Amino acid sequence: MVGERRINGHLLARLIGAAARERPYYLGVARAISGLVLDGRVPTYTRLPAERDLAAALGVSRNTVTAAYAWLRENGYLDSRQGAGSWTVLPDSGPGGGQLLPHTEHVDLGIAAPAAIDGLQQAARLAVDQLAAHVGGIGYNPRGLPELRHAIARRYVERGLPTAPEQICVTNGAQHAVALLLGLLADPGDTLLAESPSYPHALDAARRHGLQVRAAGVTPSGWDMDHVLDAFRRFRPRLAYLIPDFQNPTGALMDDEERAAVVAEARRADAALIVDESVAELAIDSGDQPAPTAAHDTDGRVYTVGSVAKTFWGGLRIGWVRTTPPMVERLAAARQRVDLSSSLMDQLTVTHLFADMLRVRAERSRQLARNRDALVAVLRERIPEWRCSRPSGGLVLWAGLPRPAATALREAGARHGVHLAPGPLFGADGTLEHYVRLSYTLPPEVLADGVERLARAWAETAARPGAPRHDLYV
Structure with a gap:
């Protein structure tokens, strides 16, 4: 029930902790709170503290918290009603969602999960x-x-x-x-x-x-x-x-x-x-x-x-x-x-x-070799400025970007119908904006479509000035 759960400013500030050290600061605070909601440390339908109270607990201006709450509302993590305050919710879909959850409406290059093996x-x-x-x-x-x-x-x-x-x-x-x-x-x-x-x-x-x-x-x-x-x-x-x-x-x-x-x-x-x-x-x-x-x-x-x-x-x-x-x-x-x-x-x-492990391994190896080689080839053709090696096994490749824009690229990718996993998701401290992880578990023709969308998203991202150096994934 909305309003039955509450969290005070001092407790929320302690949970946010050092996670919000990135700049702009309001975005660090907002992403830290969205992370707390996603991993369950702040349950959904929890009433957040008033902007003034959280600002005092964090030692920042009220405008910073106002901007953070606005980002949370825009991305589906916060619902508000005049005179009733604001409470946490989960977004239905889009770039505010869980970073490693499947996106069935997109070409999903973010999830490293192959289809079931024959047999x-x-x-x-x-x-x-x-x-x-x-x-x-x-x-x-x-x-x-x-x-x-x-x-x-x-x-x-x-x-x-x-x-x-x-x-x-x-x-x-x-x-x-x-x-x-x-x-x-x-x-x-x-x-x-x-x-x-x-x-x-x-x-x-x-x-x-x-x-x-x-x-x-x-x-x-x-x-x-x-x-x-x-x-x-x-x-x-x-x-x-x-x-x-x-x-x-x-x-x-x-x-x-x-x-x-x-x-x-x-x-x-x-x-x-x-x-x-x-x-x-x-x-x-x-x-x-x-x-x-x-x-x-x-x-x-x-x-x-x-x-x-x-x-x-x-x-x-x-x-x-x-x-x-x-x-x-x-x-x-x-x-x-x-x-x-x-x-x-x-x-x-x-x-x-x-x-039947020997047969299974051979079948998986054939599938993954085909998919990996197709993904590497189309990436080098469509986005030649990216750096990508050819792994000798596994399900993913780690692509290096020429500028620190992985988080911005992920958001642009969602608009173009392709899902990827940005580098900061895999860092211990929110760094790695120069990288994205791409899965090659899909068939070659689907991977080619995904890279076409990715190329359009990258063109859009590269044309935007001031891509964030470090966005935050908690």
Whole structure:
């Protein structure tokens, strides 16, 4: 009910915090508040403080807050009524919406989610046939279905990493796995070392847990290992979150020597390593793949997160953590605070698909190679001033712009019917305005249409003076 929830100026100012340090300041405040609404820290239909009260709490002029509230109204985050105040809402559509949500009315180059793999329906039918063997039980298994844990462990063995089923804890996707690990491995106030750029939902989860995020840079050409190893020494993090396989969003691939060096430095710093392998199976170019990072682990500090969302289909909400058997028990106990088990039907379906992994990988590789090459070619033809490398795997490419205008481009793109993911979304501190992430999960003809729209949006953006150097995504 509108008006039942309220937030005072001092609390809202504290939640905004340093996030609104960008200029113009009103826009930083506005985007910080929209971010609080999007991640649920300020619920919808919460009455915001009067402009005068928030201005006093922030130590700014009332005009600044008036302009911030006007931006929120224009972008669908605030509703107001004369004499009744203003309260938070969610926009129906358009550029004010969630940055990684699908935009079905656009050519969506922002979402890295491929269509279901061939054979999914057959695997689901086999799962239904197997259901009779399970309906006599309770249906809950906090550690995961034994057959699936065996299949996941066997796949690690095939990749060169000895693994027992007792080392696998099945989760509801990779994000669920990361959230569980953050809750068990760190306390509020601890430091998390992450790449910059990195996967935004993992960074958001760390912040919600109260962790201090420190960054080490990565580019499409790889990691500056001197910088990464020095970050462990300087920051002494409690844990680190890394994506060494076709890193999201840069597409970089960490080699065996670099993985060994990172694990060794984490050991010296007494830091835990959360290694996200969500796209590790999506190699495109031929050649030997590095062994999993955990192959260099000698004392159980590497926690490997996996998922089938990118390999099989996002509708199968199955992920896992590979760790030590005692940690599996801790994870199984911790997950029961929020859920009891992953879907039995999904687990049975995924078990059947694991048996066909070699075919699935080959099919995905062919699809992604075709799409990647088409996207790179049309980008170089239509927007030659952009810099884009050709990643050797994964689902996305990281394109460099000749001017810091990623946020403005995203807004122009929405007007031209194309959705993209701007660089600041992937930064630990709202930087990276020189970059956009583009997914190549769509067919070549759709990608070509998307780039045509993108080229028009870029022409419009480049013609506008004073594109913001740093826009804010919270």
